[in-house]
Amino acid sequence: MRTICAILLQMNLNKLKTVFADLPKFRLKQAFKAIFNDFAESWDEVTVFPKDLRAKLNTDFPLGIKAELIESSDGKTIKALVSFEDTKGAEAVLMHHSDSRNTVCVSSQIGCAMGCEFCATGDMGFKRNLTSDEIVMQVLLFSRLLKRSGQRVTNVTFMGMGEPFLNYDEMISAAKFLNKELGIAARHISISTCGIVGGILKFMKEPFQFNLAISLHAPNNELRSKLMPVNRRFSLEKVLQAVAAYIKETNRKVMIEYLLIKDVNDSAENAKELVKVLKKYLVNLFVVNLIPYNPTGSRPEGFANKGTFAKRTPFKFEPSSGKNIAKFKAVLEDGGIEAVQRFSFGQKIAGACGQLGTRLKNR
């Protein structure tokens, strides 16, 4: 692990149009190309602009993004802590895949109000929503970095800090902007939700081919409510009914995320129950993504904070063993359900998506 750089200054995309308001229209077009296609880091690089304009823009609209980057020792993952005007940071992660895809996992909020028991971000509580500019900036930062080695961001997942459907308008405008201005294919942009039903039903009407991922993590309401308090508001049935409506409307494949936590939700019984409930509500076009729990260390004293796992205190969540994961997967497949196993990226730099909060909190 090594810190690779700290980029200066603060960029505020909202200001861009105001700065260009008095200039001919084509100048704004040139500026957009420079920022979102050529990934300029300073106006000095934008040589289509006269020198005095470049100097003015460097003062009025500096292109720097303030961030601290930490690279994993194998170089496959880079975590960024991006700072904004009010100095509270958002975390974003770049993952290099062996098939040359470069995925950026972005945050949609700072912190999260959903309080899932296994999630470090949930443990932080909710700080504030991010604006679409602030979401786009997280991708832009990595686009600039990848440009140096002739690469581009190919995929974006909204799986960092926060619940995207509780910041719907900013999230969707960022996703559309990434598609339109940065040229990231809509089919390569995925939004993950803990199951905000209204958000799912709104999302299915969007005229874009974005992907939907659902964090399910439990096969029944009793366990899901313990792990994810949001389930008390939107039950498993309500969420799966909304997913069924989404599939019917869009004909798009949905990713069902299932975190495997040792002795909590990873038994063969749990797997059988999952087969049953998924088959009851979803006929086709879904895949279960099995994710080993990534230890966050956020609740070392156990999970009694909200009283849910009180009986087992002190109880610490641990990842399921490889053997159990394989068994769980086999039960799903025997039940005719497609399942894949995702290995958590960036474990060593606390950069696995959805559990980015811990280090931030300690800063």
Ligand code: SAH
């Ligand atoms: N709030 C949204 C998106 C952010 S979380 C959601 O919950 O879907 C992104 C993913 O990371 C979710 O599937 C979440 O359950 C998962 N996640 C959270 N904590 C994790 C941990 N400690 N280990 C592995 N995955 C985790």
Ligand code: SF4
């Ligand atoms: Fe929020 Fe998602 Fe973490 Fe739950 S898993 S607390 S919804 S970020």
